[in-house]
Structure formats: C-alpha cells, structure tokens
Amino acid sequence: MMYRQRKTKMILILFMVLFMMGFSGGRYGNIYPDGQVTKDFDTFKIDPEMNYYYSGPDLYPNALIGLKKQYVLDSNLWKSFKPTPESFRDMIIHMQDKAQEYREYQHGFIMYDDKKHPIGIWYSILKARTFTQMGEGNKVRVYTPDLMLYQTGPGGMSTQQDRR
Numbered sequence: 001m002m003y004r005q006r007k008t009k010m011i012l013i014l015f016m017v018l019f020m021m022g023f024s025g026g027r028y029g030n031i032y033p034d035g036q037v038t039k040d041f042d043t044f045k046i047d048p049e050m051n052y053y054y055s056g057p058d059l060y061p062n063a064l065i066g067l068k069k070q071y072v073l074d075s076n077l078w079k080s081f082k083p084t085p086e087s088f089r090d091m092i093i094h095m096q097d098k099a100q101e102y103r104e105y106q107h108g109f110i111m112y113d114d115k116k117h118p119i120g121i122w123y124s125i126l127k128a129r130t131f132t133q134m135g136e137g138n139k140v141r142v143y144t145p146d147l148m149l150y151q152t153g154p155g156g157m158s159t160q161q162d163r164r
Contacts, residue, residue: 037109049068072138130142
C-alpha cells in the first residue's frame, strides 16, 4: 500500500512539473479591469500615443484595443483604424447598443505584458476576455474574443433569445 501511495505521488508531481513547463514556454500577459479606462472609452477619449484596432463586425466590434505605439501588433485578426472623434464615438455607441440588447455593458481594461508593464487598453463586455503574448522585440499578440460573442451565452450555450 505504501508503494502505491508513493507511486501516485510521483505521478502527480511529474504531471505538475510537465504542466508548469508547458506554460513556461511563452511570455504571457493579461488584462485587468480599470475604471479610468472604462470612463475614457465611455467619453470617447482617443489617446494619440496609441494605435487602435478592433475585432468583429465593423458596425459593432466585439472588442476595441489601443496599443502603445512602441509595440507592434502581431496578428492579422485585428483591423487597424485611425479614429476620428466622430468615428470613435460612433463605434463605441454601436458597441454599447449591441451589448445592451443582451443586457451586457462594456468595460475598460489595461493590457499588461509578461512583466506586468502596461502596453495598452481593451474595451469589451466582460465575457470577451483575452490575454497577451509577447514576441520577439516589441511584438505582441493580443488574442481576439470569440467572433460569435453575442450568439452564445455562458459556456458557449445559445441563449433563449438566440433560439427564437
């Protein structure tokens, strides 16, 4: 019996080590909610020190990001745009309108690199979470939210409204 417990412990430790090694291969950052970022987006504030991108439909994107100009976005899934006060306002209002149809609200987040340095901002509903991955030099990959964000409920299940 003692041998079996020891063997089980060794297998568990080996599994944990392999699991941790799998995540150590990349330089991952994250996003965290920020009230000031939410307020800045809600008041249509454009930061001239950032490049802007969106993901999802042109009329009501699933997410909108601002990336500090010293970083290069390493993804062709985001659409670059140069916002004017009018286009920025229209995009955000359309995003808010779409979210309200599903009883959701947009939130602002700060994007961080793997060393917890801020690299940009993110605006979306809460369930459209992501993470960042730092590449060579100043490249950063920001993963897009699910493109069917509003067609699925919690856990990817369709909502009552979607089934009608």
